[in-house]
Amino acid sequence: SAVISQKPSRDICQRGTSLTIQCQVDSQVTMMFWYRQQPGQSLTLIATANQGSEATYESGFVIDKFPISRPNLTFSTLTVSNMSPEDSSIYLCSVALGYEKLFFGSGTQLSVL
Amino acid sequence: DAKTTQPPSMDCAEGRAANLPCNHSTISGNEYVYWYRQIHSQGPQYIIHGLKNNETNEMASLIITEDRKSSTLILPHATLRDTAVYYCITGGWFGNEKLTFGTGTRLTIIP
DSSP states (O other): OOOOEEOOOOEEOTTTEEEEEEEEEEEEOOEEEEEEEOOTTOEEEEEEEETTOEEEETTTTTTTTTTTTETTTTTTEEOSSOOOOOOOOOEEEEEEEETEEEEEEOOEEEEEO | OOOOBBOOOEEEESOOEEEEEEEETTTOOOOEEEEEETTTTOOOOEEEEEESEEEEEEEEEEEHHHTTEEEEEESSSGGGOEEEEEEEEEEOOTTOOOOOOOOOEEEEOOO
């Protein structure tokens, strides 16, 4: 299994500001994923982040709004830029181990006022 | 769009077996069936996965029909801590497939 730490666990932000979410894994992993879970909804994949290459974004998500860094095999960040109340969600980092299982962090609860 | 269909909610008495169905009629030959659950305010937790044979681990059993168009997750002795949203997902290995979460089944264990 993998232990995934996300910071911050929650934050309340003002409209127009940006928040960077950190994801730290206790082992080296090739593939990391960022998901969004809007209130009362299921999970939606934002992007796939592989070390040494640009992140791959899903339809409806763009790099200018959700820039991602992946400097090494144990760490990634997701920035939510120029936030609006519609960005209020839980943001989840996950990693794939052995090409079979996803392990998730506990998430970042973001509220935008 | 999600490729699986699950009932939106189910109840199960504590101590009884919880049987959660999932329809995945468009599954392709190389796609696995995965089950995850999400307890309130936590990240999803992997439960089990299978390709075509039935699988069992310390958490649950997975029964996949012979035509692979549906499956059932079985929690043999449900406890209150099993109250969660359960997601059935189909997909390949992560090099060429991404897991798409549907709306899941909200399972409530009744004391």
